[in-house]
Amino acid sequence: MKIVVCLKQTPDTEATIKLTADKQGIEEQNIKWVMNPYDEYAVEQALRLKEKHGGETVVVCMGPDRVTEAMRTALAMGMDKGVHLKDDAFAHSDATGTAKALAAAIKPLSPDLILCGRQAIDWDMAQVPAILAELLDMPQVTVVAKMEMGADGKSAVCNRRIEGGEEVVEVKFPAVLTCDKGLNEPRYASLPGIMKAKKKEIKPLGLAESGLSANDVGKASSKVQILEYLPLPERPPGKVFKEQETPDMVKQVVKLLREEAKII
Amino acid sequence: MNFDLPEELKVIREATRKFAEKELIPISQHMEETKVMPAEIIAKLKELGYFGIVTPVEYGGMGLSNVGHCVIQEELARANLAFCLLISGNNGIGSMGILYFGNEAQKQKYLPRMATGELLSCFALTEPNAGSDAAAIQMKAEKKGDQYILNGMKHFITRADISDVFTVIAVTDKAKRQKGGFSAFIVEKDAPGFKIGKLQDSMGSDILHQCEMIFEDCEVPAENLLGQEGDGWKAAMRVLEEGRLGQGARSCGMARRLIDLCVDHANTRVQFGKPIAANQAIQWMLADMAVELYAMQCMTYDAAWRLDQGDRTQARASKVKLFCTEAIGRIADRAVQIFGGMGYMREAPIESIYREARALRIYEGTSEIQRLIISRDVLNK
Ligand SMILES: Cc1cc2nc3c(=O)[nH]c(=O)nc-3n(C[C@H](O)[C@H](O)[C@H](O)COP(=O)(O)OP(=O)(O)OC[C@H]3O[C@@H](n4cnc5c(N)ncnc54)[C@H](O)[C@@H]3O)c2cc1C
Numbered sequence: 001m002k003i004v005v006c007l008k009q010t011p012d013t014e015a016t017i018k019l020t021a022d023k024q025g026i027e028e029q030n031i032k033w034v035m036n037p038y039d040e041y042a043v044e045q046a047l048r049l050k051e052k053h054g055g056e057t058v059v060v061c062m063g064p065d066r067v068t069e070a071m072r073t074a075l076a077m078g079m080d081k082g083v084h085l086k087d088d089a090f091a092h093s094d095a096t097g098t099a100k101a102l103a104a105a106i107k108p109l110s111p112d113l114i115l116c117g118r119q120a121i122d123w124d125m126a127q128v129p130a131i132l133a134e135l136l137d138m139p140q141v142t143v144v145a146k147m148e149m150g151a152d153g154k155s156a157v158c159n160r161r162i163e164g165g166e167e168v169v170e171v172k173f174p175a176v177l178t179c180d181k182g183l184n185e186p187r188y189a190s191l192p193g194i195m196k197a198k199k200k201e202i203k204p205l206g207l208a209e210s211g212l213s214a215n216d217v218g219k220a221s222s223k224v225q226i227l228e229y230l231p232l233p234e235r236p237p238g239k240v241f242k243e244q245e246t247p248d249m250v251k252q253v254v255k256l257l258r259e260e261a262k263i264i
Numbered sequence: 265m266n267f268d269l270p271e272e273l274k275v276i277r278e279a280t281r282k283f284a285e286k287e288l289i290p291i292s293q294h295m296e297e298t299k300v301m302p303a304e305i306i307a308k309l310k311e312l313g314y315f316g317i318v319t320p321v322e323y324g325g326m327g328l329s330n331v332g333h334c335v336i337q338e339e340l341a342r343a344n345l346a347f348c349l350l351i352s353g354n355n356g357i358g359s360m361g362i363l364y365f366g367n368e369a370q371k372q373k374y375l376p377r378m379a380t381g382e383l384l385s386c387f388a389l390t391e392p393n394a395g396s397d398a399a400a401i402q403m404k405a406e407k408k409g410d411q412y413i414l415n416g417m418k419h420f421i422t423r424a425d426i427s428d429v430f431t432v433i434a435v436t437d438k439a440k441r442q443k444g445g446f447s448a449f450i451v452e453k454d455a456p457g458f459k460i461g462k463l464q465d466s467m468g469s470d471i472l473h474q475c476e477m478i479f480e481d482c483e484v485p486a487e488n489l490l491g492q493e494g495d496g497w498k499a500a501m502r503v504l505e506e507g508r509l510g511q512g513a514r515s516c517g518m519a520r521r522l523i524d525l526c527v528d529h530a531n532t533r534v535q536f537g538k539p540i541a542a543n544q545a546i547q548w549m550l551a552d553m554a555v556e557l558y559a560m561q562c563m564t565y566d567a568a569w570r571l572d573q574g575d576r577t578q579a580r581a582s583k584v585k586l587f588c589t590e591a592i593g594r595i596a597d598r599a600v601q602i603f604g605g606m607g608y609m610r611e612a613p614i615e616s617i618y619r620e621a622r623a624l625r626i627y628e629g630t631s632e633i634q635r636l637i638i639s640r641d642v643l644n645k
Contacts, residue, residue: 034278072275189279191313191326198272 001055001153003046004111005079006102006129008036009063009070010122023228035070038117040186041179045147046115047078048184053153055112056080060105062090062098068202075197076189082202083109089207092219099131101217104210107136112154114176118143126178133176140176141169145183267565273332280339283312288343296616299470301346309347309381314340315354316379319363323375330568334513338564341517345620346471348514353423354378356510357628358385360503361431361448365491370450374429383428388418388477389500396633398433398500399442403479405434405449407486412436412449414482417461420627424475425460428453431503432477433496446496450488457482468620507628508581509571512564515592515624518617519557522599525614526550529603540602549598556591563587579641586634589624596621 011017012032020027035043046057059074061067062085071082083105090101106114114136119126126142133140145166146159154173159166161180171177189197207214215221239256241249257264269277287305295301309315318333319325328336333355340347353359359378362370377383394400403416414434424430430451437445451458461476490499530541530550540546567580596618600607607614625631 069271069274069278072271073278076275076279188283188312189275190311191276191279191317191328193313194272194275194279195321195326197275 001049001053001113002109002111003049003055003057003113003115004106004109005039005042005046005057005059005074006106006114006116006132007039007043007059007061007070007074008117008120008122009033009061009067010036010120013037013121019229019231023230024226025229033066033069035073036117036120036122038119038121038179038181039074040117041181041183042115042117043074043077043079044184044186045177045179046113047187049113049149050078053149058083058109058111060102061085062093062101062105064091071202072194072197073189075200075202076194077187078193079200081200084202084204085210086204087207087210089214089218092222093217094222094224095125095127096131096223097217097221099128099135100212100221101210102128102132103135104212105205106132110174112173113156114138114174116176116178118178118180129176129178136174136176138174138176139171140178141171142178143180144177145180147177147183269331269335273335276328276332277335277339280336281342283308284339284343284347288340288347292344293613295344295346295471296469296613297610301350301471306350306381309351314351315381317351317355319355319359319375319379323363323371323379325375325379329572330509331565331572334509334564334568337510337513338517338520341514342521343517344469344471345514345518345617346469348510348517349422349472351381352507352510353385353387353427354381354383356507357387357503358427358429358431360506361387361490361499362450364502365448365495365499366450369487370490374450378429384423384426385429385431386421386423386427387503388421388424388430388432389504390420391417392419396630399446399497401433401435401446403432403434404438405436405447405484407436410486412484412486412489414449414451414457414479414484416479418477418479419461420464420474421477422474422627423472424477425463425473430477431490431499432479433500436493436496440494442497444494444497446500447493448490448496448499449484450490451482451484455482455484466623468623469616504628505576505581508585508634509564509568511624511628512560512567512584512588515588515621516557516560516564518592518621519553519560519595522595522614522617523550523553523557526553526599526602529606533604546602549602553595553598556595560588560591579638582629582634582637582641585629586631586638589621590631592621593625 012034015031018027050057057079059071059079059082061071068084071084075082085101085105116129130140141158141160143160144158145161148157150156156171158169158171160169241252291302313326316325317328317336321327337348359375362374378385389398391401391403393402405412405414432449432451433446434449435445436447457480459478461478463473463475466474530546531539533540563584567584570580599614600618603612603614606612
């Protein structure tokens with residue numbers, strides 16, 4: 001069984017995000033970059049499937065030089081090898097451009113299964129896996145919280161989270177699955193794993209080798225035009241009630257929670 | 265000039281930080297209260313390879329550089345110094361004697377099992393009458409047939425109660441003393457005539473203990489001699505030198521934790537209608553802490569990198585040990601001040617770091633002994 005995991009490097013959830021002066025992006029200088037947390041579930045799932053059914057696991061990632069750190073982490077967790085889509089032409093791709101690049105890298109691998117995180121925690125769009133599935137003409141199951149391999153080894157039964165419950169879907173391989181929290185508990189990269197990962201191959205793939213043209217990807221192809229980024233609005237100061245009778249204050253707080261905050 | 269870590273060490277730093285944040289920091293305070301490190305956590309540290317950081321690859325370890333070892337110690341000490349102390353025998357004073365002075369059979373017998381954490385180890389030099397003046401040790405080792413008979417006592421030995429293998433320094437030739445009269449031995453915990461004396465309660469966390477070790481006609485096979493008879497002093501000095509950089513890295517980790525906690529507290533603790541961080545008095549303490557941390561990190565990693573290039577000159581490790589362990593004392597003191605009464609209470613994680621930091625200026629060579637080493641180097645130019 002051949003499994004591809006698509007991986008993205010994102011700022012750490014704890015990172016303080018500051019906009020660049022021209023409001024066209026974020027300041028990347030002092031940010032701590034990590035593997036997109038949802039992608040960890042995808043890596044873990046790939047490793048568990050391989051441990052049970054054998055096969056090969058490949059991690060595919062698009063981005064500048066720094067992303068190899070996240071790829072090495074995936075290799076240290078146990079993935080077999082990597083393909084790094086690396087070319088200035090790929091920069092500023094929108095979801096379609098990104099999916100095209102990933103599809104170009106993945107197609108020659110002819111995988112049985114493609115696993116992605118349910119979304120990247122930076123732009124939160126959750127579009128790339130869906131477009132990727134379309135481009136590769138594969139079925140897709142998103143937000144998978146449980147996965148059971150079929151007896152034939154060529155299909156799976158997946159539980160996906162939907163509003164108010166779960167939907168159970170059977171899917172035939174090859175397919176694209178996006179992984180949600182709860183699917184598994186990702187392992188830590190061990191020191192021996194990290195040392196082994198040093199010797200694993202990360203193959204760079206530029207625009208020319210990918211078979212795409214400059215019009216397919218990057219800013220040129222982007223159907224989304226970013227006008228500017230805005231910082232989150234400052235949180236309004238909390239309301240404080242004091243120097244009144246407690247029952248009166250409680251009444252006012254309950255009223256506000258119901259009518260203004262709308263949380264009760 | 266490039267001060268960036270190589271990619272492999274960035275991955276290691278990230279992996280260790282993540283493990284520390286998810287598994288170690290959350291249990292740290294509970295560990296302080298119960299004085300017990302959970303067995304599952306020790307098992308996880310073994311499984312993830314943390315007992316074989318510097319052991320060479322051919323003996324089952326990671327063979328990491330001094331820089332790499334410092335990176336890991338900094339992240340673990342940030343969670344709790346006890347995690348560093350737990351692995352420090354196998355990655356340092358407990359295994360270095362075997363690595364540098366042992367023969368092939370000894371290395372094969374012990375190092376691979378130390379690298380996995382199956383065997384824990386420690387280093388026993390200090391005696392009641394021989395601390396800073398380690399050359400005053402009295403413990404005797406006499407050769408009888410194919411055995412050495414050890415008599416005497418060690419104290420303040422970290423982890424001895426849970427260790428399986430000890431590197432013990434003893435006198436084999438009274439006349440020669442440290443000039444060829446001391447020898448180093450591998451002693452196993454079940455050697456006839458050996459026992460642990462009392463566990464020595466301290467002002468520190470006591471999650472791991474300092475112990476007395478008592479040797480009464482203790483029988484050690486002659487094949488457990490490390491190197492030649494008379495190599496003991498050389499072995500001890502080499503082992504201690506390696507450890508000094510580690511004290512720098514650990515101080516950095518503890519300082520980072522304290523600064524993070526203080527920044528949070530200063531921003532959220534309101535007195536006189538505003539966060540205490542709005543006061544210049546608090547701001548300046550934080551500024552001084554940040555400057556000292558920066559200096560500590562620069563020194564530690566510069567010295568580690570130079571040692572990796574084979575440069576052991578200029579008493580650098582002593583300078584790192586002296587500056588960093590004194591700086592963490594000042595930082596911890598300011599942290600208590602910024603936290604006020606809560607900094608003094610057991611319920612906040614400040615006072616335990618303050619107490620633990622105090623020991624760093626004493627073991628593996630007091631501040632005074634480091635100054636002695638450094639001034640000798642300065643004057644000899
Ligand atoms: C928590 C802890 C863990 C330890 N773990 C170990 C271990 O695992 N293995 C081990 O072998 N030992 C261990 N030790 C022992 C430690 O190395 C010694 O405590 C240390 O070397 C100091 O010796 P001492 O306590 O006898 O103090 P002393 O040597 O009696 O020193 C007392 C004071 O006199 C000063 N002094 C001494 N000589 C001079 C001088 N020439 N010039 C100026 N000042 C001087 C000292 O700096 C100090 O301030 C540990 C100690 C502690 C506290």
